[in-house]
Amino acid sequence: MTSRRFGIAALGVAAVIGAAITIGNAAGLRLNFTDSAPHGLWFVRAAELAAIKRGDLVEVCPPASPVVRLMGDRDYLSRGGCGGSNVTPLLKPVSAVAGDAIRLQKGQPATVNGVALPNTVAMPAVPAWPDGEYTVKPGEVWLFSSYSAGSFDSRYFGPVTLEKIIQVESRGNPLAVNANVKWVIVRDKDGKPVMVITEDGQIKPKRKKVTFKSPIEIKTVQDAVTVTYMAIDAGHSVDMGYMQVNSRNLKALSYRYF
Numbered sequence: 001m002t003s004r005r006f007g008i009a010a011l012g013v014a015a016v017i018g019a020a021i022t023i024g025n026a027a028g029l030r031l032n033f034t035d036s037a038p039h040g041l042w043f044v045r046a047a048e049l050a051a052i053k054r055g056d057l058v059e060v061c062p063p064a065s066p067v068v069r070l071m072g073d074r075d076y077l078s079r080g081g082c083g084g085s086n087v088t089p090l091l092k093p094v095s096a097v098a099g100d101a102i103r104l105q106k107g108q109p110a111t112v113n114g115v116a117l118p119n120t121v122a123m124p125a126v127p128a129w130p131d132g133e134y135t136v137k138p139g140e141v142w143l144f145s146s147y148s149a150g151s152f153d154s155r156y157f158g159p160v161t162l163e164k165i166i167q168v169e170s171r172g173n174p175l176a177v178n179a180n181v182k183w184v185i186v187r188d189k190d191g192k193p194v195m196v197i198t199e200d201g202q203i204k205p206k207r208k209k210v211t212f213k214s215p216i217e218i219k220t221v222q223d224a225v226t227v228t229y230m231a232i233d234a235g236h237s238v239d240m241g242y243m244q245v246n247s248r249n250l251k252a253l254s255y256r257y258f
Contacts, residue, residue: 052141054112056094058165060143062087062157067127071152073209075180078239078246088239092143092153102134102142110144110155119149122156129158141165175224178239179212179231180246212236 052058062068064084071077072087080088096102096112103111106128110120122128136142140159145151154160186194186206193205212231218224224240228247231238238247 052094052097052162052165054094054097054100057091058094058141058143059089059091060160061085061089061164062152063160063164065157067156070127071156073181074183075237076152079178079180090143090152092145092151094141095144095154096136096142098136098138098140100136100142102136104129104131104134104155106131112142112144117144118146119151120144120146120153120155121149123150126152126156128156129154134159139163175218175221176240177214177218177224177227177231179214179227179234179236180239181209181211182235182237183207184210184235210235 061082062085064082068077068085068087072079072085077085077087077090079086082089095110095117101111101113103114104122106122108121109116109118111117134142136159139162141162142154142159144155145153184207186208188194195203196206198204212234214227215230216223216227218227228238228240232247240247
């Protein structure tokens with residue numbers, strides 16, 4: 001079998017797997033491949049908002065803030081059904097609840113009630129929540145992941161209202177294919193990068209956002225495979241199937257697509 005055919009078979013199997021685990025997802029099962037929480041299969045139950053406490057792992061729509069939309073536009077967050085930001089819900093641990101004291105300082109880990117949380121120093125390249133001392137308001141929580149220094153959480157988007165903590169409902173389409181936007185360098189007629197001065201005074205190549213539109217309506221597994229290949233060949237990452245598994249995670253599932 002050629003690598004191309006193997007790739008098609010792998011994607012076909014991935015789509016079938018997505019269909020097969022629809023029942024499991026409806027029952028509250030979630031696969032996590034991000035570093036914000038331990039990898040694996042999680043059981044998600046309907047949130048009892050009044051009972052949420054520190055240490056709970058919750059599925060949440062982040063606030064529709066500029067930094068969240070920025071991360072979505074730059075393909076750091078996958079597209080999904082969160083209103084206002086159109087990103088997929090995040091799996092995050094609750095680190096602070098009403099009455100807790102939060103302290104944020106550039107270059108330092110976040111603290112809750114005076115205790116520093118591991119791996120919570122904001123990355124310089126991502127706009128962070130303003131430094132300061134905060135008291136968690138009733139009806140809000142702060143989410144910090146200590147599993148990964150690269151986690152996208154409250155160090156960037158701040159507090160989250162309890163109403164944002166959800167059990168995600170899906171449209172249940174195992175053939176869903178969503179190509180994420182990509183950013184490309186703008187070049188002049190001679191092929192040289194067009195340079196621009198950023199707000200912080202740096203000179204960098206100008207970039208533009210490129211989207212992918214499916215040329216066909218997806219009705220079968222083969223249609224989904226074909227569109228997926230077209231999007232990947234065009235340089236896009238793709239979220240596939242009921243679980244919206246990103247093509248970049250296929251290696252972790254022991255599949256390859258080329």
